[in-house]
Amino acid sequence: xxxxxxxxxxxxxxxxxxxxxxxxxxxxxxxxxxxxxxxxxxxxxxxxxxxxxxxxxxxxxxxxxxxxxxxxxxxxxxxxxxxxxxxxxxxxxxxxxxxxxxxxxxxxxx
Amino acid sequence: xxxxxxxxxxxxxxxxxxxxxxxxxxxxxxxxxxxxxxxxxxxxxxxxxxxxxxxxxxxxxxxxxxxxxxxxxxxxxxxxxxxxxxxxxxxxxxxxxxxxxxxxxxxxxxxxxxxxxxxxxxxxxxxxxxxxxxxxxxxxxxxxxxxxxxxxxxxxxxxxxxxxxxxxxxxxxxxxxxxxxxxxxxxxxxxxxxxxxxxxxxxxxxxxxxxxxxxxxxxxxxxx
Numbered sequence: 001x002x003x004x005x006x007x008x009x010x011x012x013x014x015x016x017x018x019x020x021x022x023x024x025x026x027x028x029x030x031x032x033x034x035x036x037x038x039x040x041x042x043x044x045x046x047x048x049x050x051x052x053x054x055x056x057x058x059x060x061x062x063x064x065x066x067x068x069x070x071x072x073x074x075x076x077x078x079x080x081x082x083x084x085x086x087x088x089x090x091x092x093x094x095x096x097x098x099x100x101x102x103x104x105x106x107x108x109x110x
Numbered sequence: 111x112x113x114x115x116x117x118x119x120x121x122x123x124x125x126x127x128x129x130x131x132x133x134x135x136x137x138x139x140x141x142x143x144x145x146x147x148x149x150x151x152x153x154x155x156x157x158x159x160x161x162x163x164x165x166x167x168x169x170x171x172x173x174x175x176x177x178x179x180x181x182x183x184x185x186x187x188x189x190x191x192x193x194x195x196x197x198x199x200x201x202x203x204x205x206x207x208x209x210x211x212x213x214x215x216x217x218x219x220x221x222x223x224x225x226x227x228x229x230x231x232x233x234x235x236x237x238x239x240x241x242x243x244x245x246x247x248x249x250x251x252x253x254x255x256x257x258x259x260x261x262x263x264x265x266x267x268x269x270x271x272x273x274x275x276x277x278x279x280x281x282x283x284x285x286x287x288x289x290x291x292x293x294x295x296x297x298x299x300x301x302x303x304x305x306x307x308x309x310x311x312x313x314x315x316x317x318x319x320x321x322x323x324x325x326x327x328x329x330x331x332x333x334x
Binding site (some may be wrong): 027038039041042045046049050052053055056057062063064066067068069075093095096099 | 141155160166173206
């Protein structure tokens, strides 16, 4: 079973700027930046909305949400059961490559 | 701007784009070219959920752009247009995001000979701003029409605190979202509090917790 310590390795993945792993009640389980708590609600809320897209799109479960930003520090949100993972991308990295790296990492934990 | 024509152009330009639709707050879903993907009611739900996601992110980040939700066999792309309208596309994951961005941007920037140059909204009139009961620097900053000295503030704070017991820290964000909508659609009066309580209760997943929450809030129904 994956632990918070496993997720701390996320920060070393190329392209990851900041990350936060949040429980579905908003409690931050793992992070690598000081202001993670301020984003916890958004990560959980948007993750829940994305989970609910399954009701509207033929049962499709989403892989990730990407919010593009002018700064290039796009935000990615992934659902992990009772937890939600938020990633703030490094401005120079490719968003598709990063999303693929994160999914590979997450598959490696299960 | 004729967004329906723009949408058709975008869908026609790339074979990987399977469909799309438009959404306007006062009009709902229109220009639907996603009938093969799901029905209009579900498209409306998708649009409303995206509006909520957008409003939450834009509070924190002032440079948000396009949104993308990736599924195994489909990507849902969403971009905000003028006056709170949205353009949605469904496309195959093999299509690169930058290609989609470029295609959409190009289509939205190109003006046809028939389009007027002055900035008018063709689809719907702008949403009317809610009239606050008392505009002060305090409640203006709080983005609420309720005066700080109003007797509603006590019950509203209790509502928020009670909600957080069941859904955690995310309660504050959800509460503010629904409160704003409530103030827009109804008069923020004690008589209309039950409507706010009703929609907030729906955010509680557990049926027993939802029942307990509603019962605890019964004291605020109709009272000042």
